[in-house]
Amino acid sequence: MIRKTVSFTRHAANVFFHLLTRCNLRCRHCYINPDQHGTQTLDIDTINRWLKLFADRHPSSNLILLGGEPTLHPDLAQAVKSARRSGYASVTIDTNGYLFHNILERVTPDEVDFFSFSLDGPRPEINDPLRGSGSFDACTRGIAAAKQHRFAVSLIYTVSRANIDYLKEMPPLLDRLGVDRFFIQVIGVRGQWAEDAGKRETLAQVDRETWLAVVPQVAEEAAGRGIPTIFPKVFLDPGEPFECAGMVADNYFIFPNGRVYRCPLCEDYPLHGLEIRDDQLVETPRINETDLFPLTIPEGCVMNRIIQPRNLPADDGGAPPFKIACCMLKEEISPS
Ligand code: SF4
Ligand code: SF4
Secondary structure, eight states, X not given: OEEEEEOOOTTSOEEEEEOBOOOSOOOTTOOOOHHHHOSOBOOHHHHHHHHHHHHHHSTTOEEEEEXXXXXXXXXXXXXXXXXXXXXXXXXXXXXXXXXXXXXXXXXXXXXXXXXXXXXOOSSHHHHHHHHOTXXXXXXXXXXXXXXXXXXXXXXXXXXXXXXXXGGGGHHHHHHHHTOSEXXXXXXXXXXXXXXXXXXXHHHOOOOHHHHHHHHHXXXXXXXXXXXXXXXXXXXXXXXXXXXXHHHHOXXXXXXXXXEEESOGGGTTTTOOSEEEETTEXXXXXXXXXXXXXXXXXXXXXXXXXXXXXXXXXXXXTSOOSSOBOOTTOXXXXXXX
């Protein structure tokens, strides 16, 4: 098995394009915040122009189409074809698995590199309380249908206190479903649920010891079954260098109201460094997220310190015993 840290790079831009914020599910930990991201569905002409805007700026970027639920968009297939014509190097569709508008019949595996499904438990009893009744069955059915249509499939499991105990049951399920790539994600304390103290408690991030005791082992087991597995670093080891992706990488998180963030942790606030106005990408007035990226603090990630300080214990002198990594720093374990 090969284990490596996946640093961010300037050589490959990643464009995360939320085509709409509407969704058929109401996941307890949904990160969409209509107050900040709007409620509109972009029309296909706007989508095409915005796709071209980023393709011209960064030829050969990786495109991730999301929502809300992107397959609710009636013109998703057209957006995919337009992205291919615009020269994106890869196209991924993130979905909750319901696959509306017959999307599997309207795009081909040459056009879509991955359908990426979200599932937060190995069984309905674990997944459905988090993502909604019937969502486990819908998602696994969606995966089977995508495989039948010969699409490559990845699966995202968002780890929180509510489901970490069941993560170890995932590798056999991934195997059975024929999943090609596994992403373990850490819950972000973002979205409207994060304002609810009770939910913050039950859904909060797991502590460092628990994360390190569970996540790398599960990743190894999945990789041992031939499934490359990617998970966020989250906690830096002592002495490991801290780097903010906002300073060194080209990631764009585009929302239908025209806001463009460079850092996903900023998405609950009007801190976006860029926005699309009249089909042009323009910088926003200061103060915005770009003012935060260069700040050097003992805790590592500045935005984490601001929005989720409770995942940082302090030693007797009040100093944090480790740094929180940039949320975009990943580790990957691949089959040898
Ligand atoms: S599927 Fe995604 S967009 Fe829809 S409710 Fe769940 S987290 Fe939110
Ligand atoms: S998560 Fe933290 S380190 Fe990463 S881009 Fe945002 S502010 Fe920078």
